[in-house]
Amino acid sequence: MLADLALIFLWVPTDATMGIVQRVFYFHVPSAWVGFLAFFVVFVGSIAYLVKPAPRWDALAHSAAEIGTLFMTIVLITGPIWARPVWGVWWTWSPQLTTSLILWLIYVAYLMLRAYAPTQQQAARYSAVLGIIGFVDVPIIYFAAILWRDIHPEKVVGPMAERGSLAPEMLFVFLFSVLTFTVLFVMFLQQRLTVRRAEDTLAQARRASSR
Template structure:
């Protein structure tokens, strides 16, 4: 993480139009990536849980959803912080922003469903269905800048990105940030799953007393 910060603030060049505020980009894009990755894990975990009924897949999906909501929240906050000096407003109903907000609401709803379902079994099943259906919004968010007219910047990475859209040092910094945030996601996911498994073990001990 320290190396990532050094690249962002000391090595990557300052963007000529937006200036220093553009450096938020190196946090905003990786946060979006981790959000998408987390919800991809939710999709896989939910699907495997419905197929097998095994608790470990439910734990995987639930843990990934919590982390996904965290990073999607950070994505929305950094996006608004970046938008204010560049667009002059904190928020606009741009297709990319709107679909991102919908994605956040879907997975907040996922966590609320888990919290308020009448039984843990129903919570797991209902949220698994929601996790699968909700993932449909992820590719919609990504391709929204291609499908609809909007003021959001063009795609910079991925299959639909424009060629040579970034300075080489900016691209290296971005890729390193993506790697750093991905490693952070894996670490947080592992820790959250370990904690949830420990909670399950403690609950089983108490029920056996």
């Protein structure tokens, strides 16, 4: 992670047209990748839980959802920081942006649902259902946003437009960033699962002592 930070801030050449702010790109895109990866893990964990209701599947889905929400928050914060100087606006309703925002809202709802459910088992089942429905919805939202753009044809320079023009050093740092963030995600996930196991043990102990 430190090496990644060093590469991003010290080594990689500053972008000729966009300037220093382009460096946020090395946080933004890997965070988005981790966000989507996390929600895929939620989806898989949710299906597994409904097929075979073992607490560890719920723990996996829950932990991944929390981490995914965190990384999507980073995406939504770093995006406008980059967009304002480069596009001239903080926000635009392009398909990628719309999908990211709605995805974030779905998983905020997921975490709220868990907090407000009456029992642990219901929280697990409800959130598993939402984890599946939410994930299925993501490509549909993306498609709707594309169709909607077709009707309002305003040309915006999308994040995709930069892809082909990456210098080799930039590409290297970018891929290194993606790798670092993925490792970070796996580490977070392990940590969160450990905490979750401790929470479950504690809850069991409390129930046992109150009996």
